[in-house]
Amino acid sequence: MKKVILKNIIYCLLFVFFISCDKVTDKSKTSESTKTKMEQNKLPHKEMNKLGLIGGTSWHSTIEYYAAINQSINDYYGNNTNPPLLVYTINQAEVHRLQKINKWDAIAEMLKEAALGLQKGGAKSVMFCANTPHKVFDIVQKQLDLPIIHIGDATATAIKNKGVNRVGFLGTIYTMEGDFITKRIADNNVEVFVPEEKEILTELQRIIEEELTYGIIKPASKTYVLNVIQELVNRGSEGIVLGCTEFPLMIFDDDLEIPIFNTTKIHSEAAVNYILKE
Missing domain, CATH: 3.40.50.1860 (Rossmann fold)
Structure with missing residues (x-):
């Protein structure tokens, strides 16, 4: 009697084992099939x-x-x-x-x-x-x-996709005094703030031209830029556009509590x- 019971138990275990193997095989086949379809949908290199x-x-x-x-x-x-x-x-x-x-x-x-x-x-x-x-x-x-x-069109799209309507903009003195980038953003119903004081524009340009373009990151300069960003936030900015492709070498997402629009990444x-x- 005991031998019969043991025999039945072994049969049951074998049955469960083979059923499990079939399921794993089916899943594997499904996974391979899905992967193949995904690869087929990709643009040929x-x-x-x-x-x-x-x-x-x-x-x-x-x-x-x-x-x-x-x-x-x-x-x-x-x-x-x-x-x-x-x-x-x-x-x-x-x-x-x-x-x-x-x-x-x-x-x-x-x-x-x-x-x-x-x-x-x-x-x-x-x-x-x-x-x-x-x-x-x-x-x-x-x-x-x-x-x-x-770069301005790509940035405007990224800002709108994020649902942000007011941004602060930092860049070279030429991009901050001119409107060849900011206007393309503003034309998408986004309000754009830039620093207003000439001395701030000049100092940001110096940091870019004399430090960042050489790969130099100075803690004091980073603190200065963060303080300028805070002033833009105080004026109502809901996000910050790093409108110079050197600023992302210094300012990172973790530095701010509001979204950063890294124009290098966006472009x-x-x-x-x-x-x-x-």
């Missing part, structure tokens, strides 16, 4: 759009662009597939010299020549890897027959969307 990056202002932030775009494409394909990127580095020292003597037409010519060089290399679109060069965006775009992905995401034809 040979069909990615080739993008040209005009960097060098500064090369430190250009590295951030390059890394962010490549990492996002790797994540999309789930391996080390890299995007078809071309990089043209312009001379930042010359750009700074021309800015100081108000020769923006010469800067526009530098950017145009860079874009044409990238186009010859096969780029279907280009982007300026910084905010300030967008001061001559319209001039350069009129001389090209390929599109330039605008890089726009680049990824273009590359993947989204």
Whole structure:
């Protein structure tokens, strides 16, 4: 009798074991099937759009662009597939010299020549890897027959998607005194605040030009920038736009209690969307 009971128990255990194996196999097959469908829905890597990056202002932030775009494409394909990127580095020292003597037409010519060089290399679109060069965006775009992905448009979209209606904007003295970035944001029904005192604009420019473009991060300078941000918050800002691609090297999400709009990251995401034809 005991042998019969033991035999039945063994049969039951074997039955449960085989049923469990079947379920695991079914789940495995389902998982593989789902994975295959996901892979089939991805854009074939040979069909990615080739993008040209005009960097060098500064090369430190250009590295951030390059890394962010490549990492996002790797994540999309789930391996080390890299995007078809071309990089043209312009001379930042010359750009700074021309800015100081108000020769923006010469800067526009530098950017145009860079874009044409990238186009010859096969780029279907280009982007300026910084905010300030967008001061001559319209001039350069009129001389090209390929599109330039605008950092201001991408930033405005990110702000609206976050549900923020009032932002503080920090950048170079040229982006804060001009409206070639802030207006494109404001045109999307977003109120934009910038520092008003000339001495603040000048000091922010000094920090960018003499420190951040060299990769130098000074605690005292970071404290100064955070104090300027707090003044913008006191004026009603619900988010802060880091409208210079060097500021994200210094200011991070954990530094503030309100959303940060990192234009380097946002512009890089726009680049990824273009590359993947989204």
